[in-house]
Amino acid sequence: MFIRILCLIAATLLASPAWAQDYKLGSLEISQPWTRATPPTAKTGGGFVTITNKGATPDRLIAVRSTASDKAEIHEMKMDGNVMRMRELDKGLEIPPGATVELKPGGLHIMFMELKAPFAKDAKVPVTLVFEKAGSIDVELAVQAMGAATPGQPRH
Numbered sequence: 387m388f389i390r391i392l393c394l395i396a397a398t399l400l401a402s403p404a405w406a407q408d409y410k411l412g413s414l415e416i417s418q419p420w421t422r423a424t425p426p427t428a429k430t431g432g433g434f435v436t437i438t439n440k441g442a443t444p445d446r447l448i449a450v451r452s453t454a455s456d457k458a459e460i461h462e463m464k465m466d467g468n469v470m471r472m473r474e475l476d477k478g479l480e481i482p483p484g485a486t487v488e489l490k491p492g493g494l495h496i497m498f499m500e501l502k503a504p505f506a507k508d509a510k511v512p513v514t515l516v517f518e519k520a521g522s523i524d525v526e527l528a529v530q531a532m533g534a535a536t537p538g539q540p541r542h
């Protein structure tokens with residue numbers, strides 16, 4: 387039985403080499419950091435991550451930094467009339483106590499501008515997330531296929 391479980395775990399690991407890692411920073415849980423492969427000429431890319439605040443006080447994602455691009459910002463998508471536009475959250479993104487905030491395609495996202503090189507599938511993109519109270523943490527975004535809508539297969 388035990389050996390069977392080990393085999394299952396090994397198979398799962400082999401099946402998802404680019405599977406995103408989870409991180410912990412104080413009372414924040416940072417899970418499934420991921421991004422998508424970009425076309426060779428692309429200047430921008432999006433980054434996605436799920437942040438849960440297990441603490442009793444709000445925190446705020448105030449900055450993102452990366453060596454993968456000249457600039458990185460925190461963006462939201464919003465309908466402007468019937469046009470979807472994105473804008474920078476210049477005061478950052480609040481993570482209320484007990485809440486889970488999901489950055490995902492079509493919604494909140496990290497915006498990489500002036501990419502230094504295209505994001506290649508199965509590579510990792512280094513990012514530093516800076517929080518107002520919890521401080522900063524280095525995470526790696528797993529690069530999924532171009533146009534992927536989710537970070538990969540659901541977790542069990």
Ligand SMILES: [Cu+2]
Nearest residue numbers: 461472495497
């Ligand atoms: Cu954007």
